[in-house]
Amino acid sequence: MDQRSHSCQCKCCGEQPDSGRRSMLTGALALAIASSMPSGPARAERSPKPEPGDRLAFMLGERAQQEIKPADIEIGKEPTLAYPLDVASGKALISRVSLLVVTRLKPEDLLPSSKPNAADGIVAFSAICTHYGCPVTTLHPSQSQLVCNCHGSVFNAADRGAVTAGPATRRLSMLPLVIRDGVLEVAGRLDGPIGPPT
Numbered sequence: 001m002d003q004r005s006h007s008c009q010c011k012c013c014g015e016q017p018d019s020g021r022r023s024m025l026t027g028a029l030a031l032a033i034a035s036s037m038p039s040g041p042a043r044a045e046r047s048p049k050p051e052p053g054d055r056l057a058f059m060l061g062e063r064a065q066q067e068i069k070p071a072d073i074e075i076g077k078e079p080t081l082a083y084p085l086d087v088a089s090g091k092a093l094i095s096r097v098s099l100l101v102v103t104r105l106k107p108e109d110l111l112p113s114s115k116p117n118a119a120d121g122i123v124a125f126s127a128i129c130t131h132y133g134c135p136v137t138t139l140h141p142s143q144s145q146l147v148c149n150c151h152g153s154v155f156n157a158a159d160r161g162a163v164t165a166g167p168a169t170r171r172l173s174m175l176p177l178v179i180r181d182g183v184l185e186v187a188g189r190l191d192g193p194i195g196p197p198t
């Protein structure tokens with residue numbers, strides 16, 4: 001049976017403390033992602049995936065689709081969900097494949113695998129969990145790892161998105177960033193596949 005087609009029966013989906021609130025948050029985010037997808041033919045000529053020179057825009061909140069400044073991303077704060085911001089059009093590129101999770105690490109936590117892709121400690125990854133595709137939304141108590149609340153996978157933001165706890169088995173794709181003249185920019189492309197193995 002394809003496990004993706006039925007409700008998960010694993011223990012980690014059940015009675016963890018705080019799991020109800022997190023499940024609601026994850027469900028609401030998944031709905032927001034789905035409802036933000038363009039319903040007709042592709043509106044943008046370019047791919048929605050982040051490209052060098054793009055900036056980043058908030059997915060949610062009062063500043064949704066507005067540019068993220070470096071000072072907006074603080075160490076120890078919950079990760080920020082973001083979309084690429086196309087500079088030419090000034091529009092956020094809203095798509096599931098372009099959804100990013102952005103956080104800021106302490107400089108001493110960054111490992112050599114992540115350091116070249118970080119901008120003053122700010123790192124970005126595809127937010128689509130490589131297990132079953134839920135959005136990765138939560139900062140681990142270590143403050144250097146990211147958690148998917150659907151089934152508890154943990155990804156090390158300090159180590160290029162490596163899996164530190166399953167059920168996911170594949171790391172998150174990392175997006176290189178740079179700060180140029182005070183502006184947070186995309187410096188490369190996602191360095192791996194997005195979402196679960198197919």
Ligand code: FES
Pocket residue numbers: 129130131132133134148149150151152153166167168
């Ligand atoms: S979708 Fe299962 S851990 Fe993320």
